[in-house]
Amino acid sequence: MELRSVEELMDLLHACRGAGGTACLGGAPVDLHDHALQTAALLRRARPADKELQVAGLVHVVGQLLRPGTLTGHADLSAGAVGPLLGERVSCLVRLHGEGRVHEPGLDEAVVDDVLMLRxxxxxxxxxxxxxxxxxxxxxxxxxxxxxxxxxxxxDRHP
Incomplete structure (x- = not known):
């Protein structure tokens, strides 16, 4: 699935409320909605000018809604869904934030730093x-x- 509008993305992110809890530091599970907001907020504090990094933090969970119940492939699914709407950098950050992905050959050092910050x-x-x-x-x-x-x-399409 490719998201074609901010409205579609907002609807999907709203659907994260109450969906699949994630492990919590010292208490009740955090749903995907709160996890997405917290991730984005932490990135906003760390890098206030980097809107694409913040957005990557917000949208990195959408794959878990698109294919619930599976434990693998969420990063790739999320990246594919948001790429056409939010661009290559956001898609790349979301795809690479999974475990071990920052060691892929040919990655720019700045990208690796951003992926590690997202993780x-x-x-x-x-x-x-x-x-x-x-x-x-x-x-x-x-x-x-x-x-x-x-x-x-x-x-890019019309030089």
Whole structure:
């Protein structure tokens, strides 16, 4: 499945509420919705200017909704779903954040640093009750990244 609009993505992220808990640091499980928001919020604090990295943190969970019940392939599924909407960098970060993926040959050092930061935020974003804001706060950022990708894609297609 490829997501074609920010609205479709927002609907999918809303559907994460109550879906499949993730392991929690010291308490109740955190649902995918809260985990996504926490991951994005941690990345926003760490790299306030890097909207694509923040968005990668927000959307890295969508594969778990697209194919529930399977334990493998979520990173690739998420990356494939968001790539057409949010661009190659977001897709690449989401795909590579899985275990061991940063050691693939030919990866740029800056990409590796970003993937490691995403992975660290992913691991830390498991705190039940942590207020990481609301999904609607991310709509403008998603629209910005999506429109930037659309503009760059149009330039690439029409030199």
């Amino acid at each position: 660290q935020a992913d691991e830390s974003a498991r705190t039940a009750g942590l207020d990481a804001g609301v999904l609607e706060d991310w709509r403008t950022v998603l629209e910005l990244v999506s429109s930037r990708h659309a503009r760059l894609g149009a330039v």
